[in-house]
Amino acid sequence: MSNNTTPDIVTSSFEQQDRASHRSSSKKSGRNVCPATSKLKRQIDILGAVVGIVLFAPLMIGIGLAIMTQGRSAIYQHRRIGRNGHPFHCLKFRTMVPDANKKLAELLATDPAARRQWESAQKLISDPRITALGKFLRLTSLDELPQFFNVLKGEMSLI
Numbered sequence: 658m659s660n661n662t663t664p665d666i667v668t669s670s671f672e673q674q675d676r677a678s679h680r681s682s683s684k685k686s687g688r689n690v691c692p693a694t695s696k697l698k699r700q701i702d703i704l705g706a707v708v709g710i711v712l713f714a715p716l717m718i719g720i721g722l723a724i725m726t727q728g729r730s731a732i733y734q735h736r737r738i739g740r741n742g743h744p745f746h747c748l749k750f751r752t753m754v755p756d757a758n759k760k761l762a763e764l765l766a767t768d769p770a771a772r773r774q775w776e777s778a779q780k781l782i783s784d785p786r787i788t789a790l791g792k793f794l795r796l797t798s799l800d801e802l803p804q805f806f807n808v809l810k811g812e813m814s815l816i
Contacts, residue, residue: 724751739812747813752791
């Protein structure tokens, strides 16, 4: 958190995740993965991602159009730490209002209960930044459908 009155919400959680990832990636995992197993896993990931994209394409197009009617891009890119500590942009459908970070900073500056909740869990039970459509997408995990493209690019893996 910075010294000013508004919390540094954008970088604090990512920096913590980044440091933790570098610590864990610097240690050897102790697992010996057979190259053939890795190749098979990658082939399964590609096949699964292609099937998922084709199968859910109509739904993804519909969700994307519904979000775009609110006058903004449908996809949100969230920076995450991947394998061996390498960052990548995780794709998700946008579920929050425009200027969500600014609105969060204002809320936390004026609402002590929300601030305590945010500081303890980095989440709000009743988050006013989430749109009505976004609430549904998060509840059903449909906001994560674009991650099939991350899997296709090799940045994520199906589990």
